[in-house]
Amino acid sequence: xxxxxxxxxxxxxxxxxxxxxxxxxxxxxxxxxxxxxxxxxxxxxxxxxxxxxxxxxxxxxxxxxxxxxxxxxxxxxxxxxxxxxxxxxxxxxxxxxxxxxxxxxxxxxxxxxxxxxxxxxxxxxxxxxxxxxxxxxxxxxxxxxxxxxxxxxxxxxxxxxxxxxxxxxxxxxxxxxxxxxxxxxxxxxxxxxxxxxx
Amino acid sequence: xxxxxxxxxxxxxxxxxxxxxxxxxxxxxxxxxxxxxxxxxxxxxxxxxxxxxxxxxxxxxxxxxxxxxxxxxxxxxxxxxxxxxxxxxxxxxxxxxxxxxxxxxxxxxxxxxxxxxxxxxxxxxxxxxxxxxxxxxxxxxxxxxxxxxxxxxxxxxxxxxxxxxxxxxxxxxxxxxxxxxxxxxxxxxxxxxxxxxx
Numbered sequence: 001x002x003x004x005x006x007x008x009x010x011x012x013x014x015x016x017x018x019x020x021x022x023x024x025x026x027x028x029x030x031x032x033x034x035x036x037x038x039x040x041x042x043x044x045x046x047x048x049x050x051x052x053x054x055x056x057x058x059x060x061x062x063x064x065x066x067x068x069x070x071x072x073x074x075x076x077x078x079x080x081x082x083x084x085x086x087x088x089x090x091x092x093x094x095x096x097x098x099x100x101x102x103x104x105x106x107x108x109x110x111x112x113x114x115x116x117x118x119x120x121x122x123x124x125x126x127x128x129x130x131x132x133x134x135x136x137x138x139x140x141x142x143x144x145x146x147x148x149x150x151x152x153x154x155x156x157x158x159x160x161x162x163x164x165x166x167x168x169x170x171x172x173x174x175x176x177x178x179x180x181x182x183x184x185x186x187x188x189x190x191x192x193x194x195x196x197x198x
Numbered sequence: 199x200x201x202x203x204x205x206x207x208x209x210x211x212x213x214x215x216x217x218x219x220x221x222x223x224x225x226x227x228x229x230x231x232x233x234x235x236x237x238x239x240x241x242x243x244x245x246x247x248x249x250x251x252x253x254x255x256x257x258x259x260x261x262x263x264x265x266x267x268x269x270x271x272x273x274x275x276x277x278x279x280x281x282x283x284x285x286x287x288x289x290x291x292x293x294x295x296x297x298x299x300x301x302x303x304x305x306x307x308x309x310x311x312x313x314x315x316x317x318x319x320x321x322x323x324x325x326x327x328x329x330x331x332x333x334x335x336x337x338x339x340x341x342x343x344x345x346x347x348x349x350x351x352x353x354x355x356x357x358x359x360x361x362x363x364x365x366x367x368x369x370x371x372x373x374x375x376x377x378x379x380x381x382x383x384x385x386x387x388x389x390x391x392x393x394x395x396x
Contacts, residue, residue: 052251053290057298075295076297092255093254094252097273134332145344146343148260148342150254150259
C-alpha cells in the first residue's frame with residue numbers, strides 16, 4: 001500500500017493531519033526516548049475529541065494495549081491500537097504549557113511547549129485554540145505505586161520504535177514532539193517524531 | 199462565624215454557588231456512600247477551571263490529602279483541603295453523561311447524569327455548557343492495582359462525613375449528587391448532599 005503521508009516533525013514542534021476512517025497512523029520515535037503528545041478530533045464535529053479520562057473509564061485501566069481503543073468525550077472509539085513496540089504510554093499528564101514550566105521549573109513564557117504546539121497545529125484546520133489539552137502521550141513512561149504516587153521516568157522507546165493505530169472515524173489528529181528538557185520525560189534530549197498515515 | 203450558605207442538594211440533582219477567596223466549603227454526605235461530582239471556575243475568567251489532571255501533575259499523586267490543593271488548567275491552586283473525614287476521593291473519572299450510560303449500561307438519554315446537572319447548574323452564572331466535565335469526585339472510591347487496573351467500589355463515607363476546602367481565589371463552584379444506581383459508585387442508592395459555605 002502506498003504511504004499517504006510520511007512526515008518528520010522536528011524536535012519541539014507540532015503538526016496536524018486529516019485522517020480518514022480505517023486509515024492507519026504510525027507514530028515513530030526516530031532517535032529513542034522521545035514523547036509525542038497526541039490528540040484527535042472527530043472531523044465533522046470537532047467538539048468531539050480524544051478524552052484520556054473517558055478512555056480510562058471504558059478500559060478500566062490506565063495503560064491501553066493492542067486491541068484497545070482511545071475514546072472520545074462522547075464515549076465513542078476513535079483509534080484502535082494495532083501495533084505497539086513499547087507498551088508504555090501515558091493518559092494522565094496534560095500537555096505541557098507555559099504555566100506548567102513557570103510553576104514547576106520557574107521557566108518563562110518563551111519555553112516551547114506541547115499546548116501551544118497543538119493549538120498552532122490545529123488552527124489551519126479551523127479548530128479554535130483549546131483552553132487545555134488533555135493529550136494521549138505516546139512513549140511517555142510514568143511509574144505509579146499502588147498507593148497512587150506518580151513519577152515520570154525515561155521512555156522505554158528505542159530508535160525506530162512505533163505505535164500504530166487504526167482510525168475508527170474521520171479525524172483531525174495533532175502531534176507535538178514534546179519540548180521538555182527539564183525532566184526524564186524525553187531522556188533529557190528532544191528529538192524528532194515521524195508520522196506515517198496510510 | 200455565621201454560615202453564609204447551608205443548602206441541601208436533593209439526590210440526583212446539581213447546584214452552583216459563588217464562593218469568595220478564603221471562604222470555606224464543606225461537602226457533606228448526608229446519608230453515607232454518596233458521591234458528589236465537583237467542579238470550580240475562577241469567577242473573573244471562567245476559562246480557568248478545576249483540572250484533575252493538572253492537580254495530579256502538581257501533586258505527583260492521584261489522591262489529594264489535607265494541605266494539598268486542587269489546581270486549575272492554568273496551574274494555580276484553587277481549593278485547599280482543610281478537613282477530610284474520609285480520605286478517599288477520585289480525580290480520574292469524568293462526570294457521568296448520557297453517552298456513558300448508553301455505552302456502559304445500555305440506558306437511554308433520559309438517565310439523570312452529573313454532566314447535565316453541572317451544565318444546568320452553571321448556566322445561571324453565565325457559563326456556557328462545557329463539552330465535557332472532568333470533575334473532582336468527592337467520596338468516590340476507586341481501587342487501583344500497581345499495574346493500573348481500576349475498579350469503582352462503594353464509598354468509605356458514612357452519614358455526616360465531610361470534606362472541607364478553603365477557596366484560594368474567587369470561584370463559581372458546581373456540585374452534582376451523582377445519580378448512578380448501576381454500579382457501587384453510590385452504594386446502589388442515591389441520596390442528598392449538603393453544601394455549606396462560610
